[in-house]
Amino acid sequence: MVQKEKKSQGIFERLLNWTERAGNALPHPATLFALFALGALVFSLVGHLLGWEVIHPGTKEIVRPVNLLSKEGIHRILLEMVDNYTGFAPLGIVMVAMLGIGIAEKSGLVHTVIRLLVLNSPRHLLTFVIVFTGILSNVASDIGYVLLIPMAGVIFLAVGRHPIAGMAAAFAGVSGGFSANLVLGTIDPLLAGLSEEAARILDPSYHVNPTANYYFMVVSTVVIAFAGTFVTEKLVEPRLGKYTGETEEAEMSFNRLSKNEKKGLLMAGLAFLVILAVTLIGIIPENGFFRGVDGGLMSSPLIKGVVAMLFITAGAMGLAYGFATGEFKNDVDVMKGLAGSMKTLATYLVLVFFAAQFVAYFKWSNLGIIMAVKGADFLMSANIGLIPLMILFILLSASINMLMGSASAKWAILAPIFIPMFMIMGYSPELSQVVFRIGDSVTNVISPMMSFFALIIAFFQKYEPKTGIGTIVAAMLPYSIVFLVIWIVLLIVWLLLGIPLGPGAGIHYNIPA
Template sequence: MNKHLDTTQKENNGGAFNKFLNVVEKIGNKLPHPFMLFLYLTLILVAISFILGSMNASVVHPNTGETVTVNNLLSKEGIRYILGNTLSNFTGFAPLGLVLTMMLGIGLSEKVGLFSALMTKAITKTPKRIVSFMVVFIGILGNIASDAAFVVIPPLAALVFLSLGRHPLAGLAAGLAGAGIGFTANILIAGTDALLSGISTEVMKTIDPSIMVSPLDNWFFMSVSTFLLAFLGAFVTDKIVEPRLGKYNGDKKADLHDLSPLENRALRNTGIAALLYMAVIVTLLLIPNSPLLNDDGTILRSPFLSGIVPLLFGLFVTTGITYGVSVKEIKSAADVPNIMAEAIKDLSGYIVLIFIIGQFIGYFNWTNIATWMAVNLASLLEAINLTNVFAIVLFTLLVAILSLFIISGSALWSLVAPIFVPTFYLLDYHPALVQLAYRVGESSTNMVTPLNPYFAIILGFVLIYNKKAGIGTLMSLMIPYTIVFLIAWILLMLAFVFFNIPIGPGVHYYLN
């Protein structure tokens, strides 16, 4: 028997959908190592750029009105780009800095035993029947920390499930479903709301300057979505994902010992340190002309939101050092960087993989193939000229497909918004509804594509518990959530439209 997975139980777990997932996993796992896969994709991209470049393929950018031509990577300019940007494509790859920074803080906390103690404490306080719901719910709320949620929540969720004697990959999948597929939902106003609404308002300036889209315009819908997705995510985890995984028989064990008096005191000290740290942040936010606030004195588009990663890093370092000193794992200042160095060693494979991913994405952006593809696909949908609300549904499905290839949510919205916001505006649909439909499609599929820059590090977490896992394993884990979330989100969107429920304060699906 496979020590990591009861494959017999898994394959005999009946049902057409389970058989489909098994096929996805088997085919996906036959794909090359992610490094080689991206190397092959890069070579294919070079060939496609040569073909399209030779054909002088171009589109008119809907936002700027400028003609965008597909660039050939084998041209003189392309070769110069490759030679001149190899280092910057690697070192300038945004997720690399985020992951390394977060893992310095998270690794410190994990190595000194803080996470293990917190999990043990939490298990005794949380009813087991709602653990799956809470994991997905917290994952969704985690988008307030932007992309940092991808790095923080899934591995912690795996530890929670492992501590309960459940399959850790089910916990990882639940955490990733909330943090990734449910990324755009929240009961709080997050940076995503500010970013997308700003683009929507900018597009409307050329059509009807009197109409603005505020960060609150999708709030009601996204608040309801948070609870709906958490419930559905728990259902998928408990009824589909975990039964399919079978019993976990790996060598990773959870430390379920009762906390010692020293550990309890350390947790108390850590809690005090965390509260003091957050109190300082809150105080700074309340001070007029605070450096953490925007120039207009608000938190939207503020340095606080854009700088959430270093602030979280500071929180993890503060709590990690406090706990480490309290349990005597940290005995001198030199222990702190040494522990951080140990944590970074675990990311060596990820760093190697990021080198080739950074090249692929850099080349993809430089060729303008993403823009060419998005505009042409969007124009095709526009030509269908549907006039009822199901045109919105079709738009959502198109975005779900485009999201498999264009990972940046703001970049994709900046491409499709100038086409579809005016189109649906002429049909009397509010731009906030078009933005909402976009968010549903974009968020639903962003964790089933290997092009997602966080796919690699999540796969690294999966390999901790299943050494034989591959790309197909992770894809098969996330596909059930993608399908259920997308269908439920579309139905919820239709319910808001048909029952004329405001999607935000004073905002309905229609304009008049």
């Protein structure tokens, strides 16, 4: 019996090793986009020579490939390369959002809020709070990985529970619940920008707000937090048993808030209340200054300019906290914090250059429309229905996530193909985006390609020195399976009820005549 178990474990380890090697064999995401851009050029020539054509579902005009390797195409590539980059929708959105969140993070506000949430929670709610806080931590990029996960191990140890269970719960929230949140984070404008670029392949006037999936993600936050709590307490922790390693008392108490930090939180809270009061004054009266030109809330700059509001709110709260605690002593400290937040985008800025060229070539060549129409025709002839179609897309996204870690890189590849395809079938870009986000989240915790996977192994090894990839996957697989099932059920209920995914973001799309 033991030998059989070892044999099966060996097969599992070999499968994981193969997955790791396959993922590592892929080029850098920026290199991938450069290759995709070259591929778009080559296929524009191939399609032109083969005489590909489709009928545009909106204009009813015949659409043929545009040869980008012609004289006119090469001129356009050279003349518009810079504009492709600077005009790429996600670029400015992400940079502005990161400036505001960068102030809040560099001031220490985000760090303190996470500690406050976790350390002041009742013991019987501890697991729920850790998973829930892990989900919320995504608003500040990667801080959940480097702060909350090791902290959760220390906290579980302090209350006599297995530290691995605490870290698994935190990891499930931070990574498995990556797409959920109660507030907008950097991932929302980033994905919305990519979705908008893809939607404009078919509909040049289409706009995707960063709030596109907000309603669904708010509900998902609560659902995934409860699911993560159930998995931790009923499946993961019983399997781990009682922890018998050594405790480190000094480490368990280092997270208490100081008077200075409490003062900073008070000032940050006052800054938030001021912004909230101004916002309410601007939207409650019928002629409020934050209402749209038509007097409505959906056309309000609060919705369309949500990234600007994110920058102002996070920045103001970060400044209030930073100056109250002494972390910021003058404007030079603030600017250093802003510069530091921009440094984290260095790799992203390189990747976006090549992604922008790929998306532009895909659009110019008409390959996006041609593939969308052909793919939509095939799927409509298959007649599998909306719910099975979306489930298949979730499984596709989840599978790709096992080989490619970056959510934005994956969506930049998938969006130009699937968004126009689903739009032709009558489904909105916002729906395509939310379905991708589900698939992208559920396998994060078991994907060796996830950028923080090696760090998670190091955290686990502190308490279990023999921890390897298989250990992590074995601990996290229950979360992955339960999150997948729960999220699919939630999506099915959402689709059957026809609830909007976010403000002004419905499920269906009608092609303009």
